[in-house]
Every structure is written in C-alpha cells, then in structure tokens.
Amino acid sequence: MLIITILVSLLLTYFTFTYIPKLPSLFSNFKGFFNTPGFSQRLVGFLWSFVLLDLPVFASVFFGSPAISSEIETRTAFYVFPLPIPRYILLLSKYFAAVSVTIAVIMVYLVVQGIVFYMVFNGILLLPFFLSMGLTILFIFSIVAVTFLVSTIFNKNTYAYISVFLLYFLIFNAYSIISEVLYKVVPYYLLNNSASIIERVYLNISTGFGSFTVTPDGAGYSDILTSLIIMLLYTIVSLAGALLLFERKEVK
C-alpha cells in the first residue's frame, strides 16, 4: 500500500512540474476560468485531491477489512475471545490501529503534495490544502468504520474485501446514478459524494449525471459542514453497528 502511495505521489509530482504550463490546452473546457487568479493552482490541487477519494478506500480495505473476519478465519478468535477483555475494547483498539496505519500511509502522499505545492505555489493554497487534509483524515475515520462494520458481518476475509469494494464503488455509484436520472436529486448523503469535498475545497466542480458545473472557487463552508457532518455520522453509525454485531459475534 505504501509503495502504491509513493508511486502515485511521484506520478503526480512529475505531472505537476511538467504540465503546469500546458494546463489551459489540456483542460480546454475551463478555458474561460484560466484568467481567474489562482485557478491553475486550484485545478492542480483538485487533481492531486482526486486521488484522495480512492486511495484511502484501498488503504482502509487493506488494513481494516480483515480486522474482524480474519480472527474467525485464522482461528485466533479462540485465543483472544476467552481472554477477559471486553469486546468493545478489542474492536476499538483494532479500529484505531487501522485508522492510524491508514493515516500514516496517506500522510506520505499528503506530505509530498504539501512539499510540491510549497515549491510550486509558494503557499497560495495553504488554506484549501489544510482543509482538504483534515477532511481526508475524517474520511479515513469514516471509511475504516464502514470497513469494520462489513468485517464484523463476515467470517471470511475475501467476502469482507469484496463487499466493501462493491458497496463503495458499485452500489453507491449505481444508487447515485439512479437517483440523479430518475429523481434529479444528487444523493449528497452517500459517503462517496460527501467525500468529494476533499477535492471540492480547491475547485467546486459538480459532475452530476448529464450536468457539469464549475465554480472557480472552492466549495463554501456550508458544503464543507454538510460533508463533515455526513462523514461523522457514517463514522458513528458504522462503529456503533460494528460494536453491536461484534458483541454478539459467535465462532461456530
């Protein structure tokens, strides 16, 4: 996971240094906006953050999915469960361990991003950068919580891995598309939609089904607050669900 993160950050570093002067020709759709001060920088910030919508999902699935299911699959549950440790402590310890290691890996990317931005933009994007970083960390808390909820349901790692990917990349997206096409409503309450705030703090690009709107500024504070509350709710509800399920978990 760390290698993938380093590779992606190196690729984007290369892209940033090589293609900044070519941005207007690469993104001809935004031609009118390039006269707006700071737009190029915001666009680069947006592109860097685009990766942060998926990278934490992969990292959390990698570190979080087997957390509970592997205890059953590898029979370590027979060692741990009869010990006098409350199960909620066991689950929360594993949760914070998974969150910490996911943050540590993603932090490598964010540090590279910070250095590149400092070198190229000389501190122009300081506020959106730190906003995006904070929201990424919150997103990690929520996606790891969802991952743990799924992991407590299954007794096999593979099912847990696949289910999180299906839920996040297929079911959420399918639901989004159906909602937008049939009811013309963007389901902002889905985790993937609220996580898009990580990139929208740089540039408020909305890519709804059949529609495409761009604001040359970052998302407003009300948008940020809404996404923050949704991610927080996902964290709390998923963790509560995981704790309830884990408390009743049996090893047959």
Place this chain on the structure above:
Amino acid sequence: MPQIEITNLTKRYGKLEALSDFNLQIDQPQCVSILGPNGAGKTTLLKTLTNIIKPTSGSVTIDGISVSENPMLALQSVGTLIEQPEFYPYLTGREVIEFAARVKGANRAKIKEELDHLSNLLSMEEYLERKTGTYSRGMKQRVCLAVALVMEPMILILDEPTFGLDPRGMKEVRDLIINLKKERDIIILMSTHLISEAKEVSDRVIIVDRGKKIYDTANESNDNVVKVTLETPIDIKHVNMKLENVQLTFLNESTFLLKLLNGMDNSKAISQLLSLGYKVKWAEPYNDIEEKYLKSVSL
C-alpha cells in the same frame, strides 16, 4: 471455592439443536471429563462456558457470575483452551503468553515469573523466542496450554488438551493435569475422545450425545463394585476364593471385580482377601465408562 453451574442450557444452530436442556453443576475442586463422539456437543458446551458462543436459552455461571452477561468478570480466573486456537504468526510464543498474562492483570515481574515457570513446566524453552507461525501443532498446543495456565486460574476449561501431541507429550499433559489437581484446589473441565484419558485423569466423567447428558458418574453409586489388582497373577481356572457377601468377576489373571452384596463394605471385602493370603496391589471403586459409553452413545 470455584464453581460452575449450567442450567437448562440450550444452543441451536438453525434447526440443529447442539445442546438440549443441559444441566451441570461442579461445586468442588475436581477434574471433570466430558466424553462423547464427534458432534455430541462437547465443544459447544465449552464454547458457551467461555463466551465464544451465546446460549439460545438457559444460563451459564462461573462463581455465580453469568458468562453471557458479564464475561469479563466471569472469565477473570478461568484458563481456556478451545478448539486448538491459532496465534498471530508474527508474535513469538513468549509474546503470546505475555499478552494473556497482561490482560489478566500481571505486572512485569509477575509476567517474567509466569513465563519462566510455564516454559519450564511445559518444556518450551527451546522455541519460546521463535515466531508462532513456524510452530508445529504440538508446539502450538503447548503454548495454548501455557496461555490457559497463565496466572494460576481457579478453573481450567480444556478442549481436547492432548490433541496433536506425541505419546510423550500426551503423557506429560495428563501428568500435568493430575498434578494440578493434587497441588491446587481447582476445577478442571475437559473434553476428550479418549476413554482411557478420561478414566486416568478425571474424578468425574460425563458422557454427552446429541447435545444431551446421558451419563454422569456423579449420579452413579460407585460403592458396590471394587476393582482389585493383585501383586502376583493367579491361576483363574483353579482359584477358589471363598469370600462372604462378595461376587467375583475376573478381568484378567491379576485383576478382578468385587461386587459387594448385602451391605458389605470395601474395607471388609479387602480384609477378607488379605486374610486369604492374597497381596493386593491396588483397589478402587469401579465404573465401567467404556461399557456405558458404548451402550449409551448412538452410532
């Protein structure tokens, strides 16, 4: 004094009733063996006792504390070995035992003392520093036993403790159980497939089949049959023992059963043998567990 009480315990997996209205009370230090064929419900019983599964109905209490309602407190002084557990492969045997000791409240000095004692007791010195991922089944079983024994529990729950061990290891574990019984006032509740093992180490044997308790030596009177072993074999065909109120059944040339009749007691029966010049090597109350097992357990 440690105590285990299981009342009307039922455990269902869908339509399958793994345990059915099971009752068991152990209120004094002793070794109790649960004997039964595969799928009889032995492991399910031990799993409910250790909070690995929850009962469908009924209650399980350890020292008066409900295991399902307050597992942390109920299992504080319980050592367990259930279903040959695996350990995290990146931990050494020492770390595995250390973790168990730490969650049971041991400080650094106590952990060291426990590790030294257990590695010596279970002959694990050679491989304790190796990662458990490289262990053989027998090595893992010894570490499992060490985890169960750490911090001197008052109750030991052991699911087939000799599984995976070579004959020498099996004997060592049996001797360990016998010594623990002698040295400390603890309850040992173990499941086994081996009738000989149950007979050798247990004070009480319970036979389980299809989730039900079908035989318990605690409910049987052991007083009316005595198994006697003589120091020297005798010629069974020509022997003429004239014993009063005793019926003799020879098992082999040096062992026979004395069935005591008309209120005859053990010591008087043995005295009669001694007065006839027979040297008694061993005499014990007799329970034919094997016979009971084969008669009562379904095929």
